[in-house]
Structures are given as C-alpha cells and as structure tokens.
Amino acid sequence: MTSEVARHLLFQSHMPTKTTCPSSQVSDDEQKQKRENTRSLTMSGHVGFESLPDQLVNRSIQQGFCFNILCVGETGIGKSTLIDTLFNTNFADHESSHFFPHVRLKAQTYELHESNVRLKLTIVNTVGFGDQINKEESYQPVVDYIDAQFEAYLQEELKIKRSLFNYHDSRIHVCLYFISPTGHSLKTLDLLTMKSLDSKVNIIPVIAKADIISKAELQKFKIKLMSELVSSGVQIYQFPTDDETIAKINASMNGHLPFAVVGSMDEVKIGNKMVKARQYPWGVVQVENENHSDFVKLREMLICTNMEDLREQTHTRHYELYRRCKLEEMGFTDVGPENKPLSLQETYEAKRHEFYGERQRKEEEMKQMFVQRVKEKEAILKEAERELQAKFEHLKRVHQEERMKLEEKRRLLEEEIIAFSKKKATSEIYQNQSYMASGSNLKKDKDRKKISNAQVLEGGSKRASESMRAGSLVYRAQLEGESRRARESLRAGSLSYRAHPLPQH
Amino acid sequence: MDPLRQSPSPCSSRPSSPKTPPCEIHGYVGIEDVLDQVKIKAMKMGFEFNIMVVGQSGLGKSTMVSTLFKSKVWKCTLPGLGMPIPQTLQLKSVTHVIEEKGVKLKLTVTDTPGFGDQINNDKCWDPILGYINEQYERYLQEEILITRQRHIPDTRVHCCVYFVPPTGHCLRPLDIELLQRLCRTVNVVPVIARADSLTLEEREAFRRRIQHNLRTHCIEVYPQKCFDEDINDRILNSKIRDRIPFAVVGSDQEYLVNGRCVLGRKTKWGIIEVENMAHCEFLLLRDLLIRSHLQDLKDITHNVHYENYRVCRLNESHVLPRGPCWVNLAPTPPGPPVAPGPSKVCRQAREDSDDDEDDY
Numbered sequence: 001m002t003s004e005v006a007r008h009l010l011f012q013s014h015m016p017t018k019t020t021c022p023s024s025q026v027s028d029d030e031q032k033q034k035r036e037n038t039r040s041l042t043m044s045g046h047v048g049f050e051s052l053p054d055q056l057v058n059r060s061i062q063q064g065f066c067f068n069i070l071c072v073g074e075t076g077i078g079k080s081t082l083i084d085t086l087f088n089t090n091f092a093d094h095e096s097s098h099f100f101p102h103v104r105l106k107a108q109t110y111e112l113h114e115s116n117v118r119l120k121l122t123i124v125n126t127v128g129f130g131d132q133i134n135k136e137e138s139y140q141p142v143v144d145y146i147d148a149q150f151e152a153y154l155q156e157e158l159k160i161k162r163s164l165f166n167y168h169d170s171r172i173h174v175c176l177y178f179i180s181p182t183g184h185s186l187k188t189l190d191l192l193t194m195k196s197l198d199s200k201v202n203i204i205p206v207i208a209k210a211d212i213i214s215k216a217e218l219q220k221f222k223i224k225l226m227s228e229l230v231s232s233g234v235q236i237y238q239f240p241t242d243d244e245t246i247a248k249i250n251a252s253m254n255g256h257l258p259f260a261v262v263g264s265m266d267e268v269k270i271g272n273k274m275v276k277a278r279q280y281p282w283g284v285v286q287v288e289n290e291n292h293s294d295f296v297k298l299r300e301m302l303i304c305t306n307m308e309d310l311r312e313q314t315h316t317r318h319y320e321l322y323r324r325c326k327l328e329e330m331g332f333t334d335v336g337p338e339n340k341p342l343s344l345q346e347t348y349e350a351k352r353h354e355f356y357g358e359r360q361r362k363e364e365e366m367k368q369m370f371v372q373r374v375k376e377k378e379a380i381l382k383e384a385e386r387e388l389q390a391k392f393e394h395l396k397r398v399h400q401e402e403r404m405k406l407e408e409k410r411r412l413l414e415e416e417i418i419a420f421s422k423k424k425a426t427s428e429i430y431q432n433q434s435y436m437a438s439g440s441n442l443k444k445d446k447d448r449k450k451i452s453n454a455q456v457l458e459g460g461s462k463r464a465s466e467s468m469r470a471g472s473l474v475y476r477a478q479l480e481g482e483s484r485r486a487r488e489s490l491r492a493g494s495l496s497y498r499a500h501p502l503p504q505h
Numbered sequence: 506m507d508p509l510r511q512s513p514s515p516c517s518s519r520p521s522s523p524k525t526p527p528c529e530i531h532g533y534v535g536i537e538d539v540l541d542q543v544k545i546k547a548m549k550m551g552f553e554f555n556i557m558v559v560g561q562s563g564l565g566k567s568t569m570v571s572t573l574f575k576s577k578v579w580k581c582t583l584p585g586l587g588m589p590i591p592q593t594l595q596l597k598s599v600t601h602v603i604e605e606k607g608v609k610l611k612l613t614v615t616d617t618p619g620f621g622d623q624i625n626n627d628k629c630w631d632p633i634l635g636y637i638n639e640q641y642e643r644y645l646q647e648e649i650l651i652t653r654q655r656h657i658p659d660t661r662v663h664c665c666v667y668f669v670p671p672t673g674h675c676l677r678p679l680d681i682e683l684l685q686r687l688c689r690t691v692n693v694v695p696v697i698a699r700a701d702s703l704t705l706e707e708r709e710a711f712r713r714r715i716q717h718n719l720r721t722h723c724i725e726v727y728p729q730k731c732f733d734e735d736i737n738d739r740i741l742n743s744k745i746r747d748r749i750p751f752a753v754v755g756s757d758q759e760y761l762v763n764g765r766c767v768l769g770r771k772t773k774w775g776i777i778e779v780e781n782m783a784h785c786e787f788l789l790l791r792d793l794l795i796r797s798h799l800q801d802l803k804d805i806t807h808n809v810h811y812e813n814y815r816v817c818r819l820n821e822s823h824v825l826p827r828g829p830c831w832v833n834l835a836p837t838p839p840g841p842p843v844a845p846g847p848s849k850v851c852r853q854a855r856e857d858s859d860d861d862e863d864d865y
Contacts, residue, residue, distance in 0.1 A: 049608060
C-alpha cells in the first residue's frame, strides 16, 4: 500500500478530484474485509461509479413500483375514506352492506402517477368484518388471503421457467388495522386478529374516526392500547431507526403509535384556502392539521419515509418465514440425517420419484377397479339378458299353448260347423220331404234356431278366432319388440361400459 | 462522456396484472419520495461488480483493469514479465472495495493468464465456462436453501471483456469459438487490445471486419439487440453497437503533456494519451462499463443468464449436487442452443415436456 500512498501524494496536486476513505469507517471495513479477504483500494482519479445509485433509481423508475395495502376494520369505520384521503384520489367505491354472512376480501388495483414515478397500488378491503353475530371465524379469511399471496409468489419462485422481474407482486406490504374509537380498550376481536396477523404482515394500527375522541381521552386511549398490545405480545411494525437520516423522525413517530386519523375528501374553506375537513356545527376538523389528527404523520410514515422498508421487510422477513415454514412442512431440510448438507434438489428429486411412484400405484389401482367394475356390470347385464330371455321363452310357450288351445277350439268349432252344415243339408232334404207334416214348424223353428245358433256360433267363433289370432299376433309382436329392445340395450350398455373412461366416484 | 441516462432493463414495463384503471391524484401524496428511500437503501448496502478479462497474455489485460479503476488492482506488477507462461489456464480472482463519494463498490476482477498460449488450445474455454457456471451454481445453491441469507453474495460474472489481438485482419478461429460459447453464458464486451499498433484507418477496417464476423457467426455481444426496451434504448445502444469493439490502450503511467498530467504511453514518436478520444476509445469503454451500463449488466446477468442456467440445471434430473460447492463440469450444457429470445428464457426442447407439474 505504501507505493500507492506515495504515488497518491506525488500526484495529489495535479489530480482534478480526490477521493478519500472516511477514516472512521476504515477500521470496521478493514476487519470486514479481512474476513472477506478483500482489500480496500484508494483510487488515484475519478472513476465515475458514483452514478450507480442513479442508475438503480432510473431502473426503478422504468420498472415502476408496487405497493399493496390491506385495510382491516369493521364496516363503516372509514377504511375507504382514509385510503382516498391518503392518496388524494377518489377510488370508485360504494358503501358496503352490513349483512354479509362471512368476511370477504375485496382487492382492487390502481395506477397512480406522481411526477415520474409510477405506482401500482393495490387496496384490499375486508368486507363484512365484525358484522357477524358469531365472530369466531372472522379473522381466518384475512390470514388465508395473506397466505395465498405468499403461496402464489412461492410457486412462481419455485418454477423452473420463471419470470420474477415480470411478476406482479401481490403480497401485502402493510396492514392498516382500524381500531374503533371507543376510548376504552381493544376489542377481543381486534386482539385476536392482530395476534394472528403479526407474524405475517407489517401491522400499523390506526384509531379511526378520531374526531370523536377528545385530546385528553386520546392520550389515555393510546397508552392503554399500546400497553394492551405489548402485554398480549402483538408485534406491530416499528419504523426502522438504523439509518441516521431517518432515525430521529422514525423514533419519534414510534412514540405516536397508534395514529389517530380522520379521513375526508370533502373540502371546507378555512381562511382563504380550501382544505380537506369535516364540518360540524361546533367546528371544523381539519384532516391535515397536526393538532387535529395524526393523518399527516401517517402519510409521512407510510408513503414518504418507509414505503421501501415496508416492502423489504415483507420480502425478507415475512415471506422468508412463510417460505421456510412451507418448505419444512413439505419435508425439505437443509441438513440431512448425518448432518451433511442436503440440497433442495436432492430432496426434491426424491420426493418427485416418490410422487411418481405413488401416482403409478394409484393409476394401477384405478385401472384394476375399473376393470372389476366393468366385469361386474357385464355380469349384471348378462344376468338381465338371461332373465329376459327366459321370460321371453316362457311367454312364447304360454302363447304357443294358448294358440294350440285356440287351434283346438277352432278345430272343434269347425267340426261342429261341418257337422252342423251336414245336419242342415240333411234337414233341408227332410224339410222338403216332410212338407206335408205340419209338425215341421216346430222342427223348422228348432232348425231355424239351430241354424241361427249355429250361425251365431260360427260368427262368434270366427270373430273369436280372428281376435285371438290378432291378439296373439299383437302379443307376439309386443314380446318380440320387448326382447329386441332389451337385447339392444344390453348390447349398448356393455359397449358403453367398455368404452367409457375411468368412472368418477 | 455520456450524461446520466436511463439504463435499460430487461423487464417489461407492461404490468402482468389485472387491468389497472389509472387514477388522478388531486394533490400532494409524496410517492416520489420513494426514490430517495431506494437510493439511501442502495448506498447503505453497497454495490457489487464482477468483471472478467479474457485474452492472450501480453495484450494488456491487467493494465487495462488498473486503468479502468485507476488503481493497482494486482498485487504484483505486470504478471507474465519474467515469469514462466503457465502450462494450463488458471483463473486468478481478486476482490477490492473501492469507494467514491459515499458509494461503496465491491469489485471482483478475474484474470485468465495462460489463455490461448498453449500449442494445442483445444477446449481452453472449458475452465472459463466452468468458472462462470460455478458462480451461477453457488448463487443457485444459496437461493434454494430453506433458511437463506438476507442478501445473497453475488459472485456471478457480470461482464466479460474479451481482448482481441490487433492483427488487423479479422477474428481468428480461437476467438470465434470462444466468443460463441461465452456469449450464451455471460455478457461479453470485445475490445481491440493494444490499439496503438493500428492506424485510425486500419482500426476502422478491422472494426468493420470484426462486426461482420460477429454477425456471420451469430455472436451477440453486449449490448444485445433483443433487450432494448424502447426506442431511446435502441438509439443509444445502436450508437454503442456501431463502435464495438472499442480500440483501447491501457496504461498506468503518467506523463506531462501540455502542462497536464495524463495517463499514457510514451514512445519515441509521441505520447499516446489514454483518455484522449482522438487517440483511443478507452473512455467509451469506461463509460459503458461503469458510468452508464453497470446496472444494466447486472440486470441482464441476473434476469437472463442466471435464469437460463437455472432452467438447464433444474432440468437435469439425473445429476444431483452433492453439496454447496460441487461443480460438475462434464454435464454443463454446451450452451443453451437458443440465443436469448424475446421471452428471455432458454427454450430448450425437453424430452419429457409434461414437466409442468414441477411446481407443486
């Protein structure tokens, strides 16, 4: 280093610029560098990399910023109004009803421009929070939503082909928790919700509608709230105090938590200016007046001073915690059984094989089950077919019998007819012969009756036999149709079962 | 030279999110203070930059690095003078922390003495590619740990400066082979070394021929055309692309010229001033590397080259790493076959393409 120093001194007077290492940092840096095996170098001229932060800033400007706020609070406590006031816009929103059965979360994304900074702002509101009669499950949807955003980011990060720089980050960076201005203490629901959220998101509690509380009450209320939070172990977001430029202001703001805010987009004329305020018969509450509300402090802390820190905390602390828990849950560890460093890749491969094996097994199982079911169904169908066949046979037989009986009857009838016609013929001969006999009337009558009877019988038997024939034909046709239909359905059924994919159950 | 300009970044300015209605702000909100926050955070954390110089011995690589960063980067002076030529290519890496106006930069320079010096230079690029891939591997291992560090130390090579010997003719086969392989893995900036042996006309002709060679062999050097974000970037980068490769001269000696003390090389016929645009293009190289495109180099390395490496690595299901420092040189993919395309990810055809269920 001595030659360098010598050269540095020699040409000092001629150098346009000088660069020096601040001596107070040298000892720390040297120790750090000794650990990292690096040397600290003094340059003999202006190199020009002090533009690096500006290059970074330019890239950030081009990329745009992303900020996601979650507002948790009861219906009607003023969440939407506060957000409108914070960002000085009128996000299109309407009053929500008090009668939702469950808590839902509604997210909306907006693009804001201020000078050359593009901000993609996502506001997530809880809808129906605190409205239910039974509030046991109120905070669960909120926790689930936050976890879902982390999960989405984790999925993207674990993909093989990923595009993280293009990814729309939807993780919640800050949660504004709205406390009702009762003036007494935290509600149980508030405590429960904050306790379940504090390890997942940065929480900033705010006292909403603070114009209800008088100044003296407000101070007591704040102290009570903070002591309750501390005693329950809720970790709210502390503004960072490690950087000298903002340490002082952050430290003082930490003492003002929770902020008592008033939100309003209506303007009232005070003096000769239009300011945002709420007008009452007894006075005007000015939103941006430090004496009236802590709104300016909130805006200062949330946006102007700590937005970047909030995003960083979300990414490096909350997200990493979620990721670690999730991966450990899935069975990944960094250290193997013999304390040898296990890589994620190895475990992942092992798990993949496992999953593949299991999938194969399940597929086999399903195939077997499918085959079995097909067999069963086929058996049933065959059985049904057999039954139908038997029935058909039986009916056919019955029908045959009937037919035979009918034939028999017809034969008898015909014989009778023949006999009768013979008799008729002979009786006619006799009639001609016994014209003289007067007792032929009776006989005639008798004969006539006989003839008419025989005719009736004949007609009747003819009709009967015809109808029977027709009936039997119809009956047979019906039977055949039925059996045909049954056969076809059997066939179709078995085909469809063979061709159908895995049955769903 | 170049005033502060918007450095292009390989990130789409189109949001890939649900439709976002633009809103009017009616008053002061204070969003632009976030830029200051970003700056403060960056200054606190410091910057890192890793540069590698590749070229045959005697081309002035070490001197060039010293000239770039205006300090004696190497412990010993002029390695190679009086020392035997190493039998194999060895990579030497040295890290420094330099500070300027409150901005701390951790600079790592990797030199490659012995490159191309052997009789048989076949596969002399393997150690270089191996080193680059090893840095990617190290970063990947850190990234896939369960409990990972807040800030993963970045040792990946952001820029590789390739020194072309001033033959005056065209690129040699060794140059072409190496450049083809290097361009797929890292940002390469070729320079004409020892340009004081060429006259201005010879330089121009040489430059055109080299550009033609690069185009013929589809070698995409930095700034790559496919990463130009918008019209401004394209205009700016076209100007740079027109002058690549820069004809540079390096020196760490100072001489008095016209009453000023300048870096230069003294010869019997005159003093070649390093920082004089009329003499050589060193200033262009310095501005490109440090003043305007440093962040961009890092971005492209992180978003494109590292992601390509990661994709190829995570697809090799049959090679499992046995520990954080295990480097498998053999199955290192012989360069992803596709030059970085508009989607900026290696689109390698895979055998089992139904690996989309890899994300569980």
